[in-house]
Amino acid sequence: MARHRTRVRASRSLRAVAVGLLAAVTATALFEFDIGRTLLLSSSMVAGAPPMLYLLLAFVLLRGAPFGRRLGWAVAACGIYAGLGIASGLTLSLAHPMSLEGALRRSLWSFAPAPFIHFLAAPLVLLAWRPRLVPVRISVRAEREPVMLMARVPAPPSLPASTPDWDSVLRVPSATQWMSGSGAPRYDRPSREHEPPTVYLPPEPTPPPAPAPAPAPAVAVAAPSVTAAAVAPSPMVAAPAPPPVSAPKPAPAVKPALAVKLAPVVKPAPTRQPPPAPPAPAAPAPAPSELEPVIRVAFDRIADQLPPDVFTLPPARLAESLQEPHVLLVPRRLVLPQLGEGAVEIPWTLVDSQFPELAFSMPQAEVRRRFPGWVISLPMDEVVRQIPLDTFRVQAPADLSDISEFPAPFNPGPPEPEEVAAPKVPAPAEPAEAVHFVAVVEPPAPTPVVAADEVELIIPEILFVPETPPIPAARPVPAPPAAPPAPVATPKPVVAAAPAAPTVPMTAPKPAPVALPPVPAVTDDESEALGRALALGLVPLGAFDWRARRVGGRPLVCFVPPTLTREGIDALAAGATPLVERLASWGIEQVTIRTTRLVCVLTPLGARGCLAAAVRRGGAVAMLELLSARAARATGDVASAPSPAIAFPAVATVPAGNGGSHRLGEAAGALAAFGPVASSVAEAEGAAPSVYVFADHDQAVLAGAARAVHAALMTGHDENALGRLESVVLQRGRQRTIVRPLRSPGGVPAVLAAAGEVTLAGRAHRAAAQAAALLEAH
């Protein structure tokens, strides 16, 4: 690096000497060739015009530089102008047989082309040192940033003790030494051994300069505030003692060498920087920009953000070579707008001028090309401590005018041991977004609900794919002894009756009548665990009260939102459970019961029992079906469900074509959503209803299933508590069977059963309603 520095200096000097020689030789040559010998200039013009013109030129060329710098440039140009005149006189006296005095007289004024050439050549000679006078960075950046950071830093009063020894500082370290950081002993200068290692001492707070008060913060501090929230009884704790804030302080201790190179306003030191011109007058009073408050950030705090291949110096040396050693200066006006973000980032291009040019291993343009958008994050603690506290003080009080009239709702007791708190559901692995759910578990609603229509139901809009954690394998629970005809305790018990009039032996066991338990549910650990796991999958639907009980020896977990009456739904679910189990043996995956007030979805869980979940009518039924199915797959024993079997007795049906009425044809036409269907009728037999069957196959079995549904769910349906039953949907994949009760004028029970592959469930449901209306109309 020292070689590079010498080469740069030699290059500049040679360039200046070459220009000067060229000017002298040109003037001599013109004289020798007798060109312009007759032109004469007055001595006053030769002596007076160049200073004025150079001064004018200085203002043109050195835009953005302070006045002193411009004046110095003009004086230097005048000196060079005079020097060139002397040089031309010497060459002329050597080349032409005339005395030195005569040669000087001609080169200075009596031979007009010579002063003119000297006048032009002097600025060209100075151009060799232009980067020293006006750094390229400044001139390039002048347009996008009118006020340079360095120009704001006042000149140092004296050379600080920590000024680095450039000869040793500029030694090129190896890459490993760079990486070794500040602790590399190789870079410790012997002359600085008495100095402490690179330790940043924050600047002591000093009062701001009197003539330059701190500028108003650029950040709009929103409204004003109190120091403490006036909230009883829990006011905000008073703010801690404010951190020390360092007021704006003139930058001390700028190395002269750097000052010449980086800070144009600083007077160059002749001993370290050979001046290209006679010494400029004393630096003028600092411009207002020089008094701009700056934030001082310890270089060590940001050193790790600098890419190592950009600099040739190790961090410790680089810290010493900064404009202010070990400190990076950032104008406060750049920091204030970012304080509201909780982080302050400064573009590298705003601070790169604080690094010595020779410390870079590549040109600045290359650095910017390699690291576009490179920003340095400043440590917030150092930044905030240097900002006046008034900047942050907000004054508007918190609006808590009324809450003091309410007593504190929660009065804590002594904390329990930590290990008994917050039982956690184990999570197997880190999941993707929105695929895990946590149960919403609430105590059961205490009182019966009468008016549920006035409450609001929260229904989420987003579908999720729950992945509930696995629960332990279900312990085999012995089925209770044959269900005794339990005394009915509830006013309106729902009893699941066996299907009527079986004509074909059933392969599935005939369910025993189940009396609804009128008392609070009896839960056990398995049911509790099952309910908790199932709740995970239903969280997106909002809050549920859930209750687990055993029906027929298997758990039944019933989820009811707080807006619905639990008792009626519990009864409905308990009555439907045996039917759902039978339907599961038939391959049915889900049963959806719709009434005018609610929708209850029952999902068989195989050996683990049954899941029942209800939402208010108009709620997200499709979502409830989806989430229930997924929760069942995650927690139930669906995989081991029995193979499809004919679980219902086949019922003899009469095809509509054989004497069927025209209304069946119309109804079949309305059921196009089920695909091509054939219509048939199973006439009523005793208590068994008439069944209007619309399906493309297995109509007899379908009629039997419809009668079983009627017997289990429609007979004895508690219309007052649950609303009028509208339909029961049996789902198996895309196959859906809709069973709807029909109102017949004669009071003869009748149902409609339509089955087929359905792609649009809502359309199928409307089609079934339309078909039912057609049948009822006749």
Next chain:
Amino acid sequence: MSIINYAARVINFKIVYYGPGMAGKTANLQYIHRCLPGDNKGKMISLATGDDRTLFFDFLPVSAVGVRGFTTRFQLYTVPGQTHYNMTRKLVLRGVDGVVFVGDSQWDRLRENVESLRNLDDNLREYGLDLATMPHVIQYNKRDLGSVAPLDYLEYLLNRGTRRAPSFEAVAVDGTGVFDTLNTVSRMVLVREFGQAQEARP
């Protein structure tokens, strides 16, 4: 919005503890769960990863005062603070009645605080809610640590809106400020629901 069961005379309020990851939201709920008497609280459900990061959300139902013949029940939720769980946070915010913003006081978490607060505001706006009018409280947690920002700056950072929210210093792990925060936001929710306090009984 509150869920009112007129038949059972129960009003359910939803309070969401919001904030950046690892700020102490779950710690708040855990301390509340440990300190409330058994008849005042339900079961706290928490789904966390191996390093105790909240995976979906935590839930703790607690019962509170009776007001005008209604039993008030507060459902306390937390959200997963990690940035990539925004859909979950949005979902948890649905129907929220009050928000506790749990901020991390440490210097190096300030940006996350600001981003989380913005995220809260954005998510509320998607539900047509405005944080300025929503009952909310700001809690500056982890005040016991060494590298924490001064309160003035935290207030400037997170609480300089036109309508300032009450704020509390807290150390959730030992309970400092936890119930102050909860009681304040609960009372703000009650005031919003009922207006002036009447017939309130603990």
